Amino acid sequence: MARMKFLADAERCIECNGCVTACKNEHEVPWGVNRRRVVTMNDGVPGEKSISVACMHCSDAPCMAVCPVDCFYKTTEGVVLHDKDLCIGCGYCFYACPFGAPQFPQDGAFGLRGKMDKCTFCAGGPEADFSEAEFKKYGRNRLAEGKLPACAEMCATKALLGGDGDVIADIYRTRVLTRGKGSEVWGWGTAYGAPQKPSAPPPGGKS
Amino acid sequence: MKRDKRWLIAAAVALLATAGCGEKAAVTVYKQGQYQGKPDKQPWDNDQFKGDKLAWDKAIKARNNGQNEYARVAK
Numbered sequence A: 001m002a003r004m005k006f007l008a009d010a011e012r013c014i015e016c017n018g019c020v021t022a023c024k025n026e027h028e029v030p031w032g033v034n035r036r037r038v039v040t041m042n043d044g045v046p047g048e049k050s051i052s053v054a055c056m057h058c059s060d061a062p063c064m065a066v067c068p069v070d071c072f073y074k075t076t077e078g079v080v081l082h083d084k085d086l087c088i089g090c091g092y093c094f095y096a097c098p099f100g101a102p103q104f105p106q107d108g109a110f111g112l113r114g115k116m117d118k119c120t121f122c123a124g125g126p127e128a129d130f131s132e133a134e135f136k137k138y139g140r141n142r143l144a145e146g147k148l149p150a151c152a153e154m155c156a157t158k159a160l161l162g163g164d165g166d167v168i169a170d171i172y173r174t175r176v177l178t179r180g181k182g183s184e185v186w187g188w189g190t191a192y193g194a195p196q197k198p199s200a201p202p203p204g205g206k207s
Numbered sequence B: 001m002k003r004d005k006r007w008l009i010a011a012a013v014a015l016l017a018t019a020g021c022g023e024k025a026a027v028t029v030y031k032q033g034q035y036q037g038k039p040d041k042q043p044w045d046n047d048q049f050k051g052d053k054l055a056w057d058k059a060i061k062a063r064n065n066g067q068n069e070y071a072r073v074a075k
Helices: A018-027 A062-066 A092-096 A132-138 A150-154 A165-179 A188-192 B002-017 B053-066
Strands: A004-008 A037-041 A049-053 A072-074 A080-082 A160-164
Touching: A004 A049, A004 A165, A018 A037, A018 A150, A062 A072, A062 A080, A062 A092, A150 A160, A160 A165, A160 B053, A165 A188, A165 B053
Parallel strands: none
Antiparallel strands: A004 A160, A037 A049, A072 A080
16 A cells, blocks of 8 residues: 655755645645745755655654644545544644644634645545535545646656655655765665565574 | 551552553554544545546556656656
């Protein structure tokens, strides 16, 4: 079973904001809500680096742990989703998230904080697939169409990879090795590949 | 009086010993695919894939590998 992940390659990102635009356009995200954004370090200094940041669909998501109404859930593909019908817009998830992924629409005369909105890995929400309600609340469900997130598929330099964690880790590792480097490959699976099935013990060896 | 004190000490020790037992796990437990009354359909359970998981897996795999330009572009 695929375990969906994003991987951002700082060496390739040219800060074009194509991913941000693709996301906004795909899901018709309102003003003031940025499910994805590009963060640049040492902006303006030669050698600046940019990465695209959104919900990273954590394996052990802190937003899920702190939500007082338990509105989060995780799909079989490892995508962290939430139910907007249960969300009370308290903002705990925003403080818990290390990536600043949860967003809160603030419209209305009194700056009312609405229900949380975040990257869905283009997997919609608990509403029926392809329904109008799902699109209005969570955006398009590309995963149910057999497609990957629009941001990653749109990325011109392929700095942003999205999909099965093992596959994109392999793509990234090949890329880094082709560059002739290796230090950027961190994380056991990314550096050494997907876990292999344990080989049979050598004859006479202890099991 | 002496017996009362002993009881008091025993109660205090018992209270201290079990003080940590009420701690709840901080990590949320979830079931794959559904979580606390929020069931969601699998991505292949729709009109497009009609429950064909293999077809969905194939489509996603093709998209996954499509991101590898070393495989796509001839050397």
